[in-house]
Amino acid sequence: MKENKIHYAWVIMICCFLLQAATTGIYNNCVSLYNPLILKEFGFSNGAFSATMTIRSFVSSASLILVSRVFNKKTYKLIYVVCAALCSLIFVSQIFYTKLWQWYLENALLGFFLGFILTVPLNMMIQNWFKDSSGLALGFAMAASGLCGVVVNPLSSFMISNYGWRSGIIMLGALCFALIVPTILFFAKWTPEEKGMEPYVSSEKGKEETEKEKLSDDKSLILMTIIEITIIYCITQYTYSISVFIDSLGYDVSFAALVTSAIMLGNLIGKVLLGSLVDRFGSFKVTNITTVLIALSFIFFAFFKMKILLAAGGFFYGMSMSLASLLPGVLAKECFYPGIRGSVMSKTTSIATLVAALFYLGVSYSYDLFGSFRISFLLAVILCIVTIYLSKKIEHKI
DSSP, X not given: OGGGSOOTHHHHHHXXXXXXXXXXXXXXXXXXXXXXXXXXXXXXXXXXXXXXXXXXXXXXXXXXXXXXXHOSTTTHHHHHHHHHHHHHHHHHGGGGOOSHHHHHHHHHHHHHHHTTTSHHHHHHHHHHHBSSSHXXXXXXXXXXXXXXXXXXXXXXXXXXXXXXXXXXXXXXXXXXXXXXXXXXXXXXXXXXXXXXXXOBOOOHHHHHHHHTOOOBOOHHHHHHHHHHHHHHHHHHGGGGGHHHHHHHTTOOHHHHHHHHHHHHHHHHHHHHHHXXXXXXXXXHHHHHHHHHHHHHXXXXXXXXXXXXXXXXXXXXXXXXXXXXXXHHHHHXXXXXXXXXXXHXXXXXXXXXXXXXXXXXXXXXXXXXXXXSSHXXXXXXXXXXXXXXXXXXXXXXXX
8 A cells, every 4th residue: 555655756746836837937937928018108128128137137147056055955945935025025016116227126136036946946856856757747847837827927918908017016926925935834845855755766667777877077068068058048038028029010918928828838838748758768859859849930930920820939939948947957867977966957057047148138139229039030040050969969978
């Protein structure tokens, strides 16, 4: 009877799912819908307002570098609860703003505290609990950000249309706090040892496969990993400009919400599907095929205005966020020794976040300069090609 019980690792997966929904799902994937409304009300330029996300990412990159050092079984509950409370209060405070510098300050503070509760600690928790099926577990947990976008963006559209954008901001801040605090206080466990358990392994075959992994601490391999993940992070930065892009084509907020939801749906399905495929085929084949689909999405955005193709492009593009969420943890497990995985993930995510922040600013100002996103979309196609090249290089090196 004892062996038939569900391993607590699957409860941890659900906890990580809820935490991902509350952090990346809300603060990264559900805010772009509000940007055109704020721009129109206060008269900010797209480039100037986009600097808010750049500032957030810059500050987040500093706190991300500390994650592997400060998170452990004694500190994780306190860190999560305090950061969740502060993030909610800081985020909701923007309903009172009238000046651009206030959004800059808000995102600097938000970025610092968000850095401690975004994807890196979730990756670490999944790795602590899963020795086998970690790709599936990580994919399912990270899919929460996509599901949150699919569910919450239409709700945000409803709140905006009926009560104004400020009511939607209050809703998002309260929802984040409500998801994080009970999950952390009552269900989450940092390691199996906290419950007197061993990590999950599905079978003896799984144990043998884990032991046969090719692991390394090669600095050139770490560098290539950082570059590949940084490029993928840069590609995800178009998420925050999609509503502005759709608005520039003459479509209303309802269609912008539809395309944004299509992106989140691609993000959702992509994470579960890619996580399962990674367990079966490894990260390299999955990365290469997915990147081809992402490149196709940018071609749709650059050259077509048909609604069906824009929505399809949104769906394929959403898979870029799937890769960005999965690859730091998956590559760390496939390529590096356990003792350095947390450090590699923390450094990689920090650098990728910093560079992606600059890239996002460039995308935004390119629209102000050229009056179109086409040039930056074509640049993204080139970046996809480089990603595939690096993936093959890393695969051959290990």
